[in-house]
Amino acid sequence: MSVYSAKDFDSRNYNDNRPTYPDEFYEILMDYHQGPRSLAIDVGCGPGTATFHLASEIKSIDCIIGTDASSTMIDTARQLQNAQKVGNLSFEVSPCEKFEFLGPERTNSHSCDLITAAECAHWFNFEDFQDSAWKNMRRDGTIAVWGYSDALFVNYPDLDDMMNGITYNSDKLGPYWQQPGRNILRGMYSERKLDPTKFKDIQDVSLHVSDYRTGNIDTLNPRPLKVCKKQTIIQYANYIKSWSAYHSWKKDQENEDSDIVDDWVHKVLQVHPELAHEPQLIAWNTFYKFGRRL
Ligand SMILES: C[S@@+](CC[C@H](N)C(=O)[O-])C[C@H]1O[C@@H](n2cnc3c(N)ncnc32)[C@H](O)[C@@H]1O
Incomplete structure (x- = not known):
């Protein structure tokens, strides 16, 4: 997706302000996974959001490779790796459907x-990606696709319209999303199914902010992906500034003094001034899809 590949895309800000995935989710993933754990590939890895977690927390995986079409993202991932000195992983610039970085012996040979694929497959040609994943995965290996979208302050439903407004309104960031990717994500990949001719034991699990509000989140089975954190509105604004749509808006407005997100924060604070300094629970709609290769 071209915005993330732009040389001036702020991949550091992305890394600092995007939500991460909780330990519990990696437990859910590895409970699902069966058999050897020699080689894992995290495609569309960005600055290594999930890749580092897989490498440092899931010690039982011998080798992890993060790949991304954007050299800007991979440069940041490599810098972070040098700083953190995490051993069992490496990063490669590669589109999601290419596995040539594995070398001629291992490419397309079920290794x-x-x-x-975390928070990225809405930009992919999903059929090509599944096809390549199938060719490169051993029988019973795991494919895992997940993502999040459209955060809300759980205890401030009166702000829902403003939160959705900055994201989608035609006078806000709405026109700056690349489509159809954003709509696919917003719809929680409801039309993107794992192919049952390639994968079995398919799990398709989603969670909505309304589940936090009804209080039934801890009783859900299968366990969902919970992406939530406490943030002030200023921290949330920094997250908005990591969006590809904000990057595109900014490029469009190079000579403007005002900032669409800062103006929005000002309006939110008129309604709830406490959000300037009191972190409050923010939660995202999420989904995950797991499958085992046939
Ligand atoms: C929103 S970021 C997600 C990064 C990370 N996986 C995460 O969980 O935060 C989406 C990433 O997908 C990458 N991407 C988009 N289309 C791609 C493709 N066809 N092949 C590989 N990477 C792609 C972008 O460069 C970007 O780094």
Whole structure:
């Protein structure tokens, strides 16, 4: 997706302000996974959001490779790796459907045990990606696709319209999303199914902010992906500034003094001034899809 590949895309800000995935989710993933854990590939890895977690927390995976079409993202991932000195992983610039970085012996020869795609497959040609994942994964290896979208302050439903407004309104960031990717994500990949001719034991699990509000979140089965954190509105604004739509808006407005997100924060604070300094629970709609290669 071209915005993330732009040389001036702020991949550091992305890394600092995007939500991460909780330990519990990696437990859910590895409970699902069966058999060897020699090689995992995290496609569309960005600055290594899930890749580092897989490498540092899931010690039982011998080798993890993060790949991304954007060299800007991969440069940041490599810098973070040098700083953190995490051993069992590496990063490659590669589109999601290419596995040539594995070398001629291992490419398209069912060598991977786990292939993950976090918050990125809405930009992919999903059929090509599944086809390549199938060719590069061993029998019973795991494909895992997940994502999040459209955060809300859980205890401030009166702000829902303003939160959705900055994201989608035609006078806000709405026109700056690349489509159809954003609509696919917003719809929680409801039309993107894992192919049952390639994968079995398919799990398709989603969670909505309304589940936090009704209080039934801890009783859900299968366990969902919970992406939530406490943030002030200023921290949330920094997250908005990591969006591809904000990057595109900014490029469009190079000579403007005002900032669409800062103006929006000002309006939110008129309604709830406490959000300037009191972090409050923010939660995202999420989904995950797991499958085992046939
Ligand atoms: C929103 S970021 C997600 C990064 C990370 N996986 C995460 O969980 O935060 C989406 C990433 O997908 C990458 N991407 C988009 N289309 C791609 C493709 N066809 N092949 C590989 N990477 C792609 C972008 O460069 C970007 O880094």
